[in-house]
Amino acid sequence: MTKILESVPNYSVGNDEEIIEKIVSPFKSHEDVKLLDYSADPDHNRLVVTNAGNPEGLFESTLESIGIAIDLIDMNEHRGEHPRMGAVDVIPFTPVRNVAMDEAVDLAKRLANAATDKYDLPIYLYEESATRPERKNLENIRRGEFEGFPEKINKEEWKPDYGPEKVHPTAGVTAIGARKPLVAFNVNLRTDDLSVAREIARRVRHSSGGLRYCKAMGVDLEEEGLVQVSMNLTDHTRTSLHLVFELIRAEAERYGVNIAESEIIGLVPADALMNVAEHYLQISDFSSDQVIENRLLEDL
Amino acid sequence: MTKILESVPNYSVGNDEEIIEKIVSPFKSHEDVKLLDYSADPDHNRLVVTNAGNPEGLFESTLESIGIAIDLIDMNEHRGEHPRMGAVDVIPFTPVRNVAMDEAVDLAKRLANAATDKYDLPIYLYEESATRPERKNLENIRRGEFEGFPEKINKEEWKPDYGPEKVHPTAGVTAIGARKPLVAFNVNLRTDDLSVAREIARRVRHSSGGLRYCKAMGVDLEEEGLVQVSMNLTDHTRTSLHLVFELIRAEAERYGVNIAESEIIGLVPADALMNVAEHYLQISDFSSDQVIENRLLEDL
Numbered sequence: 147m148t149k150i151l152e153s154v155p156n157y158s159v160g161n162d163e164e165i166i167e168k169i170v171s172p173f174k175s176h177e178d179v180k181l182l183d184y185s186a187d188p189d190h191n192r193l194v195v196t197n198a199g200n201p202e203g204l205f206e207s208t209l210e211s212i213g214i215a216i217d218l219i220d221m222n223e224h225r226g227e228h229p230r231m232g233a234v235d236v237i238p239f240t241p242v243r244n245v246a247m248d249e250a251v252d253l254a255k256r257l258a259n260a261a262t263d264k265y266d267l268p269i270y271l272y273e274e275s276a277t278r279p280e281r282k283n284l285e286n287i288r289r290g291e292f293e294g295f296p297e298k299i300n301k302e303e304w305k306p307d308y309g310p311e312k313v314h315p316t317a318g319v320t321a322i323g324a325r326k327p328l329v330a331f332n333v334n335l336r337t338d339d340l341s342v343a344r345e346i347a348r349r350v351r352h353s354s355g356g357l358r359y360c361k362a363m364g365v366d367l368e369e370e371g372l373v374q375v376s377m378n379l380t381d382h383t384r385t386s387l388h389l390v391f392e393l394i395r396a397e398a399e400r401y402g403v404n405i406a407e408s409e410i411i412g413l414v415p416a417d418a419l420m421n422v423a424e425h426y427l428q429i430s431d432f433s434s435d436q437v438i439e440n441r442l443l444e445d446l
Numbered sequence: 447m448t449k450i451l452e453s454v455p456n457y458s459v460g461n462d463e464e465i466i467e468k469i470v471s472p473f474k475s476h477e478d479v480k481l482l483d484y485s486a487d488p489d490h491n492r493l494v495v496t497n498a499g500n501p502e503g504l505f506e507s508t509l510e511s512i513g514i515a516i517d518l519i520d521m522n523e524h525r526g527e528h529p530r531m532g533a534v535d536v537i538p539f540t541p542v543r544n545v546a547m548d549e550a551v552d553l554a555k556r557l558a559n560a561a562t563d564k565y566d567l568p569i570y571l572y573e574e575s576a577t578r579p580e581r582k583n584l585e586n587i588r589r590g591e592f593e594g595f596p597e598k599i600n601k602e603e604w605k606p607d608y609g610p611e612k613v614h615p616t617a618g619v620t621a622i623g624a625r626k627p628l629v630a631f632n633v634n635l636r637t638d639d640l641s642v643a644r645e646i647a648r649r650v651r652h653s654s655g656g657l658r659y660c661k662a663m664g665v666d667l668e669e670e671g672l673v674q675v676s677m678n679l680t681d682h683t684r685t686s687l688h689l690v691f692e693l694i695r696a697e698a699e700r701y702g703v704n705i706a707e708s709e710i711i712g713l714v715p716a717d718a719l720m721n722v723a724e725h726y727l728q729i730s731d732f733s734s735d736q737v738i739e740n741r742l743l744e745d746l
Contacts, residue, residue: 152738182741198742242738327738391727407730416716416739422723427691430707438452438542438627439716439743441482442498 150243151250152182152327152413153197153204156235157215158224160191165218170195172210178203182413191226192235196413198242201253205260208237212261216317221292231288231295232318238273240327242415243443250324251275258322262309265317268299269308272323277307284321292318329379329418330411331387332365333394337403340366343373346397350375350390357393359385372406382418388425416440450543451550452482452627452713453497453504456535457515458524460491465518470495472510478503482713491526492535496713498542501553505560508537512561516617521592531588531595532618538573540627542715543743550624551575558622562609565617568599569608572623577607584621592618626659629679629718630711631687633694634672637703640664643673646697650675650690657693659685672706682718688725716740 159165166186173181179199186193195211197204212234219233237257239250251274258269276282280303290298295313298304305311306319313319335343344364348354351362359381365374375394379385395405417434424432434440459465466486473481479499486493495511497504512534519533537557539550551574558569576582580603590598595613598604605611606619613619635643643664648654651662659681665674675694679685695705717734724732734740 150742180742182738198738387723387727405728407728409730410732410736412736413738413741414736416720416737419720419723419737420716422727423687423719426726427687427722428705428707430709432710436710436712436714437716437719438482438498438713439739441713442450442480442743443739 148243149200149245149249150198151201151204151245151253152240152242153195153199153208153237154240155195155197155208155211155237156230157193157195157219158191158221158226158230158233158235159193159215159219160186160188160226166193168218169193169211169215172207172214173197176203176207179207187228189226190228191224192228192230201245201249204239205253205257208257209260209264212237212267212320213265216265216267216314220316221318222316224292229285229288229291230318231290231292232267232314232320234267234317234320235288236272236284236321237323239322239324241324242327247274247324247326254322254324258308261320261322265314267309267314267317268306268312268319270319270321271307272321273325275322275324278303281307284323287321295319326359326381326383327415327418329382329387329414331377331379331390331408332411333375333377333391333408334367334370334372334406335375335398335403336406337373337401338366338371339401339403340364340373342398342401342403343375346394347375347377349397350393351377357385357390360390382415382421386421386425387418388422448543449500449545449549450498451501451504451545451553452540452542453495453499453508453537454540455495455497455508455511455537456530457493457495457519458491458521458526458530458533458535459493459515459519460486460488460526466493468518469493469511469515472507472514473497476503476507479507487528489526490528491524492528492530501545501549504539505553505557508557509560509564512537512567512620513565516565516567516614520616521618522616524592529585529588529591530618531590531592532567532614532620534567534617534620535588536572536584536621537623539622539624541624542627547574547624547626554622554624558608561620561622565614567609567614567617568606568612568619570619570621571607572621573625575622575624578603581607584623587621595619626681626683627715627718629682629687629714631677631679631690631708632665632711633675633677633691633708634667634670634706635675635698635703636706637673637701638666638671639701639703640666640673642698642701642703643675646694647675647677649697650677650693657685657690660690682715682721686721686725687718688722
């Protein structure tokens, strides 16, 4: 059974088509990697690439892509709305099939080690591969951004996990990590009262007392005349989509508000939706081997 | 994008391990076919094989398997509980990925033509590939079984679609067809009153006024102290699992009975469950391209 992971490297380039094509070329050409998507946002000045592949394929293609990005991006000239600290800002690996989290952590460390050797780049490990609790959260690492890192990197508590204790002059620093798949799930409410979405977001999200693997905020959808509870589910195997959905429904009832619709943004693992079907249909003893497509994936 | 169909050939052998292994060997060895499952029931004296593969792979391997079964099975000595009319009793093809129903019909006809040429076997087309309305339903074709066919085949209305107008002396006759994927879906009710399951089955099934693509019957689950609405959904894209489930829930309420659990027997296409998740979560604008695993299947 082939091991499959997803990787979503983020690069600090959003306008230059030529550079973007060069950066993604190692993913396009590697036979054990499938480039699922890449999109560049000029305002954010950021390129987000999504790949799936086996560990060795992702290791080789990502290492090559890092080298290309370091050669072509100069962070001293980079401006953009999205916070960033390096030419290759962050590289998360996520288990998809037949891969344990340990193996994703191992891949992150191997890549960090190789990239440091090859490109003299300081690298921080984050999320599941973090070496200190305060490095689990990417925002903590990135705080100060490219401009602030020459000072930050000298502090004992921000010594890089790999590489020199000195910012790369043009490429800055990079974070590499392993994490659970993230599901971007939004629920739209049939009201134009933003305070309802904000109040519900506050109750369902972990940070203010809600569900363990749910981040949420209220958003105004002015054009639709609706409001939205916009969420990231950071571990759908434990905080499932239906749990979140039913909790929002119950909370909305308190305001006499119905759910208008929901949406999933970007990619989602099949299991996240299969579990929803199993829940609502009260299916007992179901095995993922019963899904025809899963059997076909065994041979990949 | 590779075209994938499922095939579920049924053979009239249930006891002889050696014969069974020989019959399935062409599916095991063909590189474009994946043998998903095979199981023989001694009481039914019947072998049911499930394969997935591209049209050419299924064509070649099935043609070879038919020849092996004809050589090794003598219907004159066959006894079993399951109705049957030939050594290779029935071969349905079902579109799974990137295949239109027309292509499945075409595959059924090509296989029928080739098998007739090679083995002098009379063949009937059924379901979506049927040439006459009364041949859509397999039960109509099979009525009379192996023992009755020497007489039935002489009638003008039961002239075979392919091959001689004469039963094969040891292999009988065969039906080949194309059909939608069949989902075996059972809903268990928290009561031991069989009449409740029977009454609900009567209301939800097509034959007595219910849902278009639903066959249903009431079954007593004595050991569990429950009763079951046991169903075959013959087109889950039109009569979906959640539609059936909610209708049964509503009907059961009339008796003050709750749904205890449900079960899916055997294989199910991923879409059948994805649609359930989309329904209950009220997901709008979802594309199957958003499911990571679907993107990986594109390269098969």
